[in-house]
Amino acid sequence: xxxxxxxxxxxxxxxxxxxxxxxxxxxxxxxxxxxxxxxxxxxxxxxxxxxxxxxxxxxxxxxxxxxxxxxxxxxxxxxxxxxxxxxxxxxxxxxxxxxxxxxxxxxxxxxxxxxxxxxxxxxxxxxxxxxxxxxxxxxxxxxxxxxxxxxxxxxxxxxxxxxxxxxxxxxxxxxxxxxxxxxxxxxxxxxxxxxxxxxxxxxxxxxxxxxxxxxxxxxxxxxxxxxxxx
Numbered sequence: 231x232x233x234x235x236x237x238x239x240x241x242x243x244x245x246x247x248x249x250x251x252x253x254x255x256x257x258x259x260x261x262x263x264x265x266x267x268x269x270x271x272x273x274x275x276x277x278x279x280x281x282x283x284x285x286x287x288x289x290x291x292x293x294x295x296x297x298x299x300x301x302x303x304x305x306x307x308x309x310x311x312x313x314x315x316x317x318x319x320x321x322x323x324x325x326x327x328x329x330x331x332x333x334x335x336x337x338x339x340x341x342x343x344x345x346x347x348x349x350x351x352x353x354x355x356x357x358x359x360x361x362x363x364x365x366x367x368x369x370x371x372x373x374x375x376x377x378x379x380x381x382x383x384x385x386x387x388x389x390x391x392x393x394x395x396x397x398x399x400x401x402x403x404x405x406x407x408x409x410x411x412x413x414x415x416x417x418x419x420x421x422x423x424x425x426x427x428x429x430x431x432x433x434x435x436x437x438x439x440x441x442x443x444x445x446x447x448x449x450x451x452x453x454x455x456x457x458x459x460x
Contacts, residue, residue, distance in 0.1 A: 232312065233394055234312070234397045235314050236316065237317070237410060238316070238317045239318045240402060241428060243323055243402075248321055248323070261282060264378075265279075268379055269377055270379075272372060272377070279372075280359050283357070284357060286320070287355060290322065290339050291355065294323075296447045298401070298449075298450040302450065305457060306329055306330065307328065315332045316332075317334055318335060318336050320337055320375055321339060333384050336382060337373070337375040337383065338374055341353055342374055343372050343373070344363035345370040346363060347370075349364070350374055351365075382409065389416065392420060395422040396422055396423065397422055398424045400426045400428075400432070401426075406432075406433050411434055414438060418437060423440075424437065424440070425442065426442070428443065431443075
């Protein structure tokens, strides 16, 4: 086993307090997705969108990684081969735990993006509509988040990793959002062994060779121990 490719979703961050956006009273429950997570919503009301992500950024800044995040960082540091984490999450809990090879396919709360020249820079804790780009000066700053209708980041690199994976692990994902839901099929075509970690099987659970049911903070440390002891 030389290369482990890991996909993480909201489930791994839920135990760190970041899984409540769709829950009653959570941030998502207070807004329609069309209003805060689409280019059209940003065009209609940039202040609403920027304020929404300011709230998310503040919550993520206070969050701490859990044992699941720490287990994946330990795997990267001690595994003899290559470990790559592809995350659908926009928080930085993997990095806080010590993971270094992390691909944020849906963007990152800690990053700002210029809609005019595509320059990226560290986002302040509180962004404002019309913030100027430090590169071109255009008042076109936006959260560096992949919204619905936009192409996820680094897809060519992601598919290269999947094509060379010996093991593909999916953690805390629903299996109903593409292209990430199709990653297990890509890994299987490459001959990878596939394993899912979730509170219940996902919509693509039948495509996995192994499914571990339970919280990520409990199941991942045990799995990492298994891998490192081989």
